[in-house]
Amino acid sequence: MLKHFRPAIILFLIFTVLTGVVYPALVTGLAQLLFPNQANGSLMAGVNGNTTGSRLIGQPFNSPGYFWGRPSATSPFPYNAGASSGSNLGPTNPALLDAVKTRVIALQAADPDNKTAVPVDLVTASGSGLDPHISPAAAEYQISRVVQARHLSAEKIRELVATHTEPRQWGMFGESRVNVLTLNLALDTLH
């Protein structure tokens, strides 16, 4: 058995260097060269040059003038991108039903005249707790509330939602979706 240790130790060191140093360093070098923005977190620059967030990471919103994103289960506050987490609530857990009920009530209270059913993604927590998107249905549901809070025309807001709606990628992959953070950033520039 001892005679196997020498090649084992040397090969282990070689593979550690190849796959643990050379490979990640090579990927990092090429990534920083080819896709510097994506490789560093897809951060967005605002008008005056400072960062306004990542287009891939959602942020918490709860005032009526903003579109709200998916509920987030991260702690200690929602959309904590330093500690991603889902709720892990099971389908029969009473805590899940209570949470959904509370969210439905909050949405309805913020827009009492809206009697349509609430799109399910708007009242259920995302897997990462950082989901930047909501479904187009969830955006449509919130338009009347945002219109009232901002005193803007519904057409204008609907148009803005449409420009922030991504279709299925290449027309086939995944689902169509609305980026909540970029939509809200754009809302703030409307007058």
Added chain:
Amino acid sequence: MTSNSFFQVGLYLFTLLALVKPLGWYMARVYEGEPVGLNRILLPLEALVYRLAGVDLKQEMRWTEYAITMLVFNLLGFLAVFALQSLQAYLPLNPQKLPAVSPDSSFNTAVSFITNTNWQAYSGEVTMSYLTQMLGLTVQNFVSAAAGMATLVALMRGFTRRKANIIGNFWVDMTRSTLYILMPLSLVLALVLVGQGVVQTFKPYQTVPLLEAVSYQQPKLCEDGVVLQDANGKPVMETVQANEQVIAVGPAASQVAIKQLGTNGGGFFNVNSSHPLENPTPLSNFLEMLAILLIPAALCYTFGVMVGDARQGWTVLAAMGLVLVALILVEVSAEQGGNPALATLGVDQSANEAQSGGNTEGKETRFGITNSALWAVVTTAASNGSVNAMHDSFSPIGGLVPMWLMQLGEVIFGGVGSGLYGMIMFAIVAVFVSGLMIGRTPEYLGKKIEAFEMKMAAITILIPPLMVLGGSAIAVMVEFGKAAVFNPGAHGFSEILYAFSSAGNNNGSAFGGLSANTPFYNAILGVAMLFSRYWLAVPVLAIAGSLAAKKTIPVGPGTLPTHTPLFVMLLIGTVLMVGALTFIPALALGPMVEQLHLLGVGSVKG
């Protein structure tokens, strides 16, 4: 299921199938030492590796030697990963100044990564330094996958050799798997993933302003850092405001690529591939999902080529594929069905062009129901275990399917190498059982199957259920086991059963509610992972040695053909029979009871 669901599932399966033959052919050439396109660059590197290590390329090993070298190599990996976690506070590339990982968690993680399981009791972005992720975890993602592939190749040689006592050189098989197969594929995939938005940087975590500040409650601390308590012993809460968001980043893409290709599955971040910086777009999702099954599927073709009859490989692939497709249909339907308990709350769960609907708790909007459910099946069919949605929040049937796929022994594709050698064990049992039925001596691929092979095959098939059921039984009997449960009722039992199904079959996915980062679970799940990896790999190598020593018998009138639709059915039957008979009682106590509760039979009580 919607028409788009069928389209996306169909596109996935078609693309996978189209890649089986080219990659399978390429891998066969690599293992047979024939020239492939990458030789020009890699051959000198390969030669240098052997020269440095003093390995003689031509010197082949007996099965015992092959097994010992594999075990020694894995032992070194364990020590390195354990040491890196314990010492990371003193080592470079730790921009967040993360402290040493606890000994029990380090043990569990080291075992988890050398066994190709990637069960993660820890949470990546708050536990592991960049150095530990790269030098410890990424390295093991490569070499544990390569070790599985090497073991498979040794088994294939067992079938093709006659009266031989050697089955190849472990160092050569492992080096070739890494250099020619895993590294080039990972490099390409990692770069494409970065293009989609997966991070790859050594910068510290990024801080960005929040557009709208958020206030939250947290326990108030005294000046000395102790939590302030009121008269009743409860912590005093204070309201604080967050104006900023800290975004965890790191060298993720390089690790994500190999975690998928090597059926490892360990996420860079806590929530694995549901994290937008680990799996940012539907396209990245498609590619990661493709990478999960790519090598396990293509190895079936490699197997056919190497045993000299491509039909044998297609037969095994057909058996795997049929089970996969059937369970995808069940899974997508179950999740698209939504949660009946929410129906009365004024929530719209229907699927239409404006929303994917269904059971969206724990799922990401960009993936929707179809890609979350498809991923869950694919990742548990393979022993990958990465997730893009939280399995704990799946519907009862939606949680049962992944759990059962693991319990089948990770042979429906399974791990790279390990899945196919597991399936070949079932094929050996299938020819034995049918040999008994038709009164002939069982043989497979020209080799007589005798008592020794049957004993070894029986061990490989029985060890995982022993780990799963024995481990779950212990956990539900002791306080340490029950205290970790998060969801009440039958679902709580499912959390425990899922954990042992995952560790006991080297998958690595979890019902994440279970607080598994405790000394009890770290130890018992670690032991389950060790047994399920090595008590399978070593008997498989024993069979390889035993088969190689036998003469090859020509196909006769009494030979049961093993390349026919009939044999596909026999193979599926054997796998499902063992899986069903062993696990239905346990599944009945978890997901099945929960499904009945959800349908309103009986009441849900904590």
